[in-house]
Amino acid sequence: xxxxxxxxxxxxxxxxxxxxxxxxxxxxxxxxxxxxxxxxxxxxxxxxxxxxxxxxxxxxxxxxxxxxxxxxxxxxxxxxxxxxxxxxxxxxxxxxxxxxxxxxxxxxxxxxxxxxxxxxxxxxxxxxxxxxxxxxxxxxxxxxxxxxxxxxxxxxxxxxxxxxxxxxxxxxxxxxxxxxxxxxxxxxxxxxxxxxxxxxxxxxxxxxxxxxxxxxxxxxxxxxxxxxxxxxxxxxxxxxxxxxxxxxxxxxxxxxxxxxxxxxxxxxxxxxxxxxxxxxxxxxxxxxxxxxxxxxxxxxxxxxx
Amino acid sequence: xxxxxxxxxxxxxxxxxxxxxxxxxxxxxxxxxxxxxxxxxxxxxxxxxxxxxxxxxxxxxxxxxxxxxxxxxxxxxxxxxxxxxxxxxxxxxxxxxxxxxxxxxxxxxxxxxxxxxxxxxxxxxxxxxxxxxxxxxxxxxxxxxxxxxxxxxxxxxxxxxxxxxxxxxxxxxxxxxxxxxxxxxxxxxxxxxxxxxxxxxxxxxxxxxxxxxxxxxxxxxxxxxxxxxxxxxxxxxxxxxxxxxxxxxx
Ligand SMILES: Nc1ncnc2c1ncn2[C@@H]1O[C@H](COP(=O)(O)OP(=O)(O)OP(=O)(O)O)[C@@H](O)[C@H]1O
Ligand SMILES: [Mg+2]
Numbered sequence: 001x002x003x004x005x006x007x008x009x010x011x012x013x014x015x016x017x018x019x020x021x022x023x024x025x026x027x028x029x030x031x032x033x034x035x036x037x038x039x040x041x042x043x044x045x046x047x048x049x050x051x052x053x054x055x056x057x058x059x060x061x062x063x064x065x066x067x068x069x070x071x072x073x074x075x076x077x078x079x080x081x082x083x084x085x086x087x088x089x090x091x092x093x094x095x096x097x098x099x100x101x102x103x104x105x106x107x108x109x110x111x112x113x114x115x116x117x118x119x120x121x122x123x124x125x126x127x128x129x130x131x132x133x134x135x136x137x138x139x140x141x142x143x144x145x146x147x148x149x150x151x152x153x154x155x156x157x158x159x160x161x162x163x164x165x166x167x168x169x170x171x172x173x174x175x176x177x178x179x180x181x182x183x184x185x186x187x188x189x190x191x192x193x194x195x196x197x198x199x200x201x202x203x204x205x206x207x208x209x210x211x212x213x214x215x216x217x218x219x220x221x222x223x224x225x226x227x228x229x230x231x232x233x234x235x236x237x238x239x240x241x242x243x244x245x246x247x248x249x250x251x252x253x254x255x256x257x258x259x260x261x262x263x264x265x266x267x268x269x270x271x272x273x274x275x276x277x278x279x280x281x282x283x284x285x286x287x288x289x290x291x292x293x294x295x296x297x298x299x300x301x302x303x304x305x
Numbered sequence: 306x307x308x309x310x311x312x313x314x315x316x317x318x319x320x321x322x323x324x325x326x327x328x329x330x331x332x333x334x335x336x337x338x339x340x341x342x343x344x345x346x347x348x349x350x351x352x353x354x355x356x357x358x359x360x361x362x363x364x365x366x367x368x369x370x371x372x373x374x375x376x377x378x379x380x381x382x383x384x385x386x387x388x389x390x391x392x393x394x395x396x397x398x399x400x401x402x403x404x405x406x407x408x409x410x411x412x413x414x415x416x417x418x419x420x421x422x423x424x425x426x427x428x429x430x431x432x433x434x435x436x437x438x439x440x441x442x443x444x445x446x447x448x449x450x451x452x453x454x455x456x457x458x459x460x461x462x463x464x465x466x467x468x469x470x471x472x473x474x475x476x477x478x479x480x481x482x483x484x485x486x487x488x489x490x491x492x493x494x495x496x497x498x499x500x501x502x503x504x505x506x507x508x509x510x511x512x513x514x515x516x517x518x519x520x521x522x523x524x525x526x527x528x529x530x531x532x533x534x535x536x537x538x539x540x541x542x543x544x545x546x547x548x549x550x551x552x553x554x555x
Contacts, residue, residue, distance in 0.1 A: 188397040192461075195357055196411040196468065197387040206410070210401050300401070301448065 026283065032276035036061065039270060044277050050241050052268050061274035065241045067281055069159065069251035073233060074226040076163025076247075077170055081222045084167070085175035086215065089182045090204055105179075111172040120232035123165040128236050131164060132156030136248050151246035157238035160247035165236050166226040173225055174218035181214030182207070213297060220293055227282060230259040254278050306373065308333045308472055308502040309354065314368035316349050316358065316526075323349050325526040326368075331472075331519075336494055336503045338517030338534065340510055342549070346526040347506040348394075351474045354504070355389040356382045372471065387415055390465030392475040396457035398464065400450035404441050407449045407460055408432060411468040427467055435463035436493050455486025462493065473497065475505045479512065491516050510550050514538050522546045 036044050040061070047062030092104050136153035143149045151158075185207055193203040208215070238250025239260060258275050265271040309331040316324035324346045331337045339347050352358035353366050356377060370377045377385045398407045408428045411417075418424045428445075432438040437459040441452070449460055458478055465473060475494070479487040494503050494516055507513050513520045514534060521531040522543075530537060530546045541547040 186397075188393055188395055189399065191357060191360065191391075191393065192397045192399070194360055195355065195386055195391040195393075196464070197383040197415050199383065202414050206399065210399060212401060 029276050029280045029283065032273055033280050035273035036270055036277045039273075044274060045281060048241060048243060052271060054268075056269035059268060059270045061271065063254065063257065063274070063278045063281065065243045066252045066254045066257045066278060067285075068243050069162075069237065070227050070253040070255065070282070071285070072159050072251065073162040073166055073237065073253055074223055076160065077166035077226040078219055078223055080164065080167025081171045081174045082215075082219060084171045085178050085218060085222075086208065088171075088175045089179040090208070092179055093183045094200070094204065108172040108175050108179075112176065116169065116229060116232045119165060119169050120235040123161065123232060124235040127165055127168075128156040128161045131161050136160065140248060147245045148247055151244060151249040153248045155238065155250070157236055157250050158248045159237065159244075159251050162233045162237035162251070162253070163247075165232055166229055169229065169232060170222035170225045174215075174222040177218035177221060178211065178215050181211040181218075185210055212300065216293055216296060220289060223289060224286065227253075227285060228255055229253075230255040234260055254282055306333060307331060308373060309504070310369075310371040310374070311350075311354070312369040312371065314350075314353060314370065315366070316346070316353050317365045317367075318361070319363050323526050324353065327523075327526075327528045329521060329528065329531060331502060331504060333502050334498055334500065335518040336498045336505060336516050338513035338520045339504065339506045339523060340508075340513050340520060340549070341523030343508075345523040347523055348476050350523070351391070351476050351504070351506055354472075354474060355391055356385045357391065383415070387411070387468050388470050389472045389474060390468055390470035392458070392461050392465055392473065392478050394477040395481055396454055396461055398449035398452070398457050398460045400448065402449055403446045404432075404449050404452070404460060405445040408463050408467050411464060415468060417468070431463040431467035432460075434466050434497070435459045436489065436496075437463055453486075455482050455489060458482060458486070458490060459493070462490070466497075470501070472502045472504065475503070477506055477508055480508055487512075510552075522549060524549070 044061055044063060045067065046064055047060075048064045049060050049062045051058060051060040053059050088104070088108070092101055096104060132153050132155075136149075136156065136158070139149045140151075140153055144152075189207065189210060190203065193206045198206065233253050234256030237253060237256060239252055239256060240250040242249055242251050244251070258279055261271065262275060265275055307330045309329070311327055311329040311331075314324055314327045315322065327350065339350065341347050349358065354370055354377075358364045358366060359382065372380075372385070372388060377389075398404075399410070402410070405428055408431050409424055412424060412427055418427055429438060429442075432441060437456060440456060441447075441460075444451075449457065452460060458481075462473075462475075462478075479490050482490070491512065494505065497503055498518075505512075505517070517534040519531065520534045520537045522529045522537065522545075524545055530541060530543045532542075537546060538550060541550065
């Protein structure tokens with residue numbers, strides 16, 4: 001008992017350190033954002049003009065398009081990552097022969113470790129032209145009356161390209177979590193489903209239901225990676241201040257905005273603060289996502305048929 | 306007529322011979338108890354009877370099992386499992402599903418019902434059969450994981466009964482339960498044998514004595530002795546059976 005208590009006490013400083021660093025990060029972001037909040041108020045988040053000027057009185061920063069672009073591309077990424085990572089997990093655990101299984105696991109592990117610039121260059125040189133030619137152009141020609149497809153695909157740099165690239169980048173992260181959860185489902189539940197006369201497909205469906213919380217956790221992680229990704233997205237999204245429903249329109253994201261502008265931000269009076277405020281919005285989004293997930297988990301616990 | 310006939314059954318895991326030439330006839334509407342020390346092959350035998358053993362790629366089965374005279378190997382495995390229900394050692398209702406959905410799952414998968422009314426009716430019927438209805442009728446939407454261990458095990462019985470099986474296999478269904486829950490389930494099984502064939506594997510010799518009409522003693526994958534429970538306990542023919550039931554080994 002005494003030893004355990006000592007151990008517990010020894011752990012306190014470490015937990016405090018983690019929490020302290022987190023608090024410190026938030027404080028720094030808040031402190032540096034105050035300047036722009038005093039100047040613009042919430043307009044920094046609700047307007048779409050980005051005006052850098054040598055004359056501080058003309059400066060104006062509204063990052064709404066970047067927030068929009070971050071949510072849009074990360075949303076696309078999640079929509080791609082969900083089916084891919086679940087299908088991958090089921091295939092690896094239930095269907096793949098032992099040899100292929102190992103290779104698949106190694107491949108996804110490598111994918112999580114690849115420097116993101118690699119994805120960016122691949123995206124810019126291969127993915128963008130590919131998506132433009134085989135997805136955007138046919139869809140635009142035939143379905144441009146649908147708002148989603150209404151923007152003429154000029155360069156191919158777009159929300160869609162950004163979203164797909166992000167989807168590819170974050171799938172391995174979601175897949176690793178979902179695969180482990182699926183693999184470690186207690187054998188007794190597998191037996192139980194089959195004992196009820198389930199086919200392999202039906203059993204899989206029931207067992208996926210069992211790991212719903214892990215799927216959600218994997219997607220939250222993927223979303224976090226996606227919304228924080230900078231270099232790769234900025235190479236394929238077009239870096240344009242733009243709010244459009246169309247998948248084919250170019251856009252911007254918070255992370256790529258900060259990465260692109262930080263270098264020269266110090267020339268201007270208010271831009272650094274604006275970028276801090278932009279970064280702060282990512283923490284709000286992160287917080288909102290976590291609250292949402294928390295509520296979903298709670299709902300599942302009180303499930304009613 | 307016998308509900309189950311096991312004919313020269315052999316089971317191997319890889320090259321380990323686990324069930325060794327077992328022959329058994331299990332009559333209808335009885336409680337048939339299978340006893341034997343740990344590792345004697347009781348669970349393996351049950352899994353061979355409803356073809357659940359085929360989930361294990363290493364397992365190989367020889368011989369035959371007949372369900373009402375028809376070989377289970379000439380039937381679709383899904384059909385076999387629907388008609389031969391199974392309850393496991395650890396209560397294993399699906400914890401992410403409601404009480405209702407746990408019972409409804411089998412009928413849904415096997416398309417036994419045509420509409421919600423029929424399903425409601427079947428779920429209620431199964432829960433009543435499993436002596437659980439009164440305890441859960443007001444909370445059918447609660448997650449199954451909220452039930453006590455004993456209730457969960459009765460839920461698993463209800464889940465199996467909802468498929469309207471001919472035979473119910475139970476693999477040490479009370480070994481994780483307290484005496485009160487155990488007594489409830491034993492009484493339930495005595496009730497169920499009026500309409501089903503109940504095959505129960507048990508570690509507790511007293512349990513076989515209390516509820517078994519017949520008892521089979523398994524040792525090291527072989528059937529040592531089978532007969533009327535009274536005869537097995539009062540007047541065992543084999544020395545090893547006597548030694549086991551008097552607690553001198555195992
Ligand atoms: N999946 C498996 N793979 C390989 N060997 C197995 C497997 N399952 C069981 N065995 C072996 O087969 C033998 C019989 O096991 P089984 O589980 O049928 O025994 P049991 O009588 O049910 O024992 P217990 O009373 O402990 O549950 C044991 O020696 C066990 O080690
Ligand atoms: Mg066993």
